[in-house]
Amino acid sequence: MSEITIQNLTKTFGSLVAVDEFSLTIEDGEFITLVGPSGCGKTTTLRCVAGLESVTSGSIYFGDHDVTDYPVQQRGIALLFQDIALYPHMTVEENMAYPLKLEGMSEEQRRERVRESAELLHIEDQLEKHPNELSGGQQQRVALGRSIVREPTMFLFDEPMSDLDAKLKHELRPLFAEVTETVGCPTMYVTHDQEEAMTMSDRIAVMNDGELEQVGTPDEVYNEPETSFVGEFIGRPNMEFFDAGIDRHNGTMDLSIGDASYRLETSEALAQYAGGDVRIGIRPQDITVSEDPADGVTAEHVFDETLGDQTHSLFETPLGRITVVTPPSFRGGEGQYGLQFDTDAMKAFDPKSGLRVE
Amino acid sequence: MATDTEPVDRSRRFYDDGFSIGRFEITPEDFWGWLTILPVLLLYTLVALIPIAFAIAASVHRVPLLNPTWDFVGVENYANVFQLDRFWGSMWRGFVFMVGSTVIQLTVGVWMALVLNKITRGSRILSTLVFTSYLIPTIIVTMMFLFMLDPYDGVLHAAGARFGLWEGYLLGNTQLSMTAVVIISSWKFSAFVTLFTLAQLQSIPDRFYEAAKVCGATTWEMFRDITLPRIYGALLVVIFLRGVFMFNKYDIIWQLTQGGPGSQTTTMPILAYRETFERGAYGMGNAIAVVMFLALLVSGLVYLKYLNPSQEVET
Known part of the structure; x- marks a missing residue:
C-alpha cells in the first residue's frame, strides 16, 4: 500500500466543467475528507479516482503506478455508496464474500475471512439474512464488510451516511474511523456534511464549483480559512x-x-x-x-x-x-x-x- | 326520493339489511360483491366456459361435418386418437416446434434486450423497430416470407440457394420445413421476450454493476451474478407464456405450409383442424383439442409448481 496522487484532474461533461485542475496527495493511512456543497464536483472526483468515470485530463497515481486509464476492476479499491448497493438476491454472507469469490478463493477461506470482518463490524449474527431484512445502518455495515474482506489499495466513501438518521451517523462514524485505521490504506471520504468532515478527518479538502478551495487539518480549515467560502462552509453557525x-x-x-x-x-x-x-x-x-x-x-x-x-x-x-x-x-x-x-x-x-x- | 314523513321508511332498499334466499343469508356486502363480479362471470362463461364445455361435449360424440347429427360414442374418439400414428407424430412435432421456437426466441429476445439496455443513444427508436416485428399481423409476416422464399423471384430463396443451404422451395423441403417454420415464428415473437426482459433489466440499478466492478467482476461475471438472477423470475414467466403460445400456435404454421410437406409441420392444432375440416370428423377434432388442453394443463401446473416464477419475481 502506498499514497494516492491526483494530478491536475479535470472532468467535463459537455460544456460543464465538473472538476477543474484538481491536485491532491493522500498519504498512506491518511483519512481525507472531500467536502463541499451539492454539485461542487466532489463525487465526480471520487468517481474518477475509482475509475467509474473517465478522466478528461490529468493523472491518478497509486504509488508509482499511473492508473488513470485502468478499469475499475484493476484498481483494487474499496468503495461505499450512498445507496449501499447490496445485492438483494444474495444473503449477507454471499454479499460479503462476493469479491473473494471473484478472486477464486476457496469456500472455506471465504467463510473464514467473512467471519473475521463480520466480527469487526458486529454483524456476525446477521450472515444468513437477506439485505432487505436489515436496517439501513446494518446494511451499510455489510457494505463496509464487503469492501474490507480483501485488502483494498484505497478506501473511497461516497456520502455513505446521507440517508441515515443522526443517531446512526454517530454510531457509524467511529466505526468507519476504526475500520479504515485497521485496513490502513489511504481513504477519501466524500460528504456535504461539514460536521462529518471535522470529526473524522486527518485532513479536509474543501471544494467549491469544481475547484479545490483549501486543504488542511480540521483545525486549519476552521481557524485559518484561506477563502471566504471555506470560512462560511466550515463551522456552525455560519460565519x-x-x-x-x-x-x-x-x-x-x-x-x-x-x-x-x-x-x-x-x-x-x-x-x-x-x-x-x-x-x-x-x-x-x-x-x-x-x-x-x-x-x-x-x-x-x-x-x-x-x-x-x-x-x-x-x-x-x-x-x-x-x-x-x-x-x-x-x-x-x-x-x-x-x-x-x-x-x-x-x-x-x-x-x-x-x-x-x- | 326519501320520504321521511311517512311511517314506513321507503328510503331503505331491500338489500340494506340483507335478505335470504332459502337457506342462504345474503348480507349487503355479499350482494354488492356478487353484483360487481357478475359481468365478468357472465363474460367468462360466454367466451370460455361454454366453448370448452361444447368442445368436451363434441369430443364424446361422432359428428360428421356434413351431416351434423350428434351420436353419442363415449370415449371412442379418444381411443381412436391415441391409436392414430399421426396423432403421436403431431404431438412430437408440436413439441419440437414449441421447444425449438421458445429456445430461439429466448436467446434472441434476451440478447436484443441486453443490447437495447446498453445503448444510450437512439435506443428508443431502435426498440420501436424491434417491437414492430411483434406488432405486424401474422398474415403480413407470412406473406412477406412466402414472397421472399418464392423459388422464382424470392430474395431469401436466391440467397439460400446460392450458398447451397437448400435446394428448391424451402417450405416444401421435407428435412428443412420445420426448421424454417420455427425460425420464421421466432422472427415474429422474439420481440415479446425482449419486451419482458427489457422492462426487468431497466429496473436493475447501475449501482449494482458499479459495486460489482469495484469487487473486480468481469462483464460475464456481472451478467452471471447480477443480471441473470435479477431477470430469472421474469424469464420463467416468459418461457411459460411462450411455451403455451407456441404449442397452441396455429395461424403462422397454417399460412406458411398448411402442415406440409406431407405432415412434416403438422403440429397438434394443425392436426385437429385437418381432422375436422379435411376428414370431416368434428368429434375427433374436438377430442384432439381436448387432449391438447389436458396435456398443456398438466405440464403447465407441473412447471408452475416446481419453478414458481411468482416467488422469483418478488425477491
Missing part, C-alpha cells in the same frame, strides 16, 4: 460577513463596519486595501452581546434557539441579520442590545476574489 471600509491611521488600521469602528494591527497585506473596502468574516462564537445598545453595533433581538449547552440568538442590525452564540441561559426578550466583535478573531477577505488577506 457572518460584513463589508468594511479600511483606512491607515498612524501605524494602525481603522476598520469601519456600519457606524462602529475597530482598530487592527497593521499588516502589509491589509495596508494594500487602505482607502478601500475589505470583507470581514467573524464567527458567531466571537461576537459578544452587551446590554448597552450604544456599545458596538446596535441590535434588536429577534429570537433564540436554545440548544441546552449554548444559545443561538438572532439579531436584526443595520448590517443585516446576525446570529450570535450566547450563553445557555441567555434570553433576549426582543430587547435592544449592542454587539461587539472580537477584533483578534476577525478574518479579512478580498471583496472580489474572496481570498484571505493576511
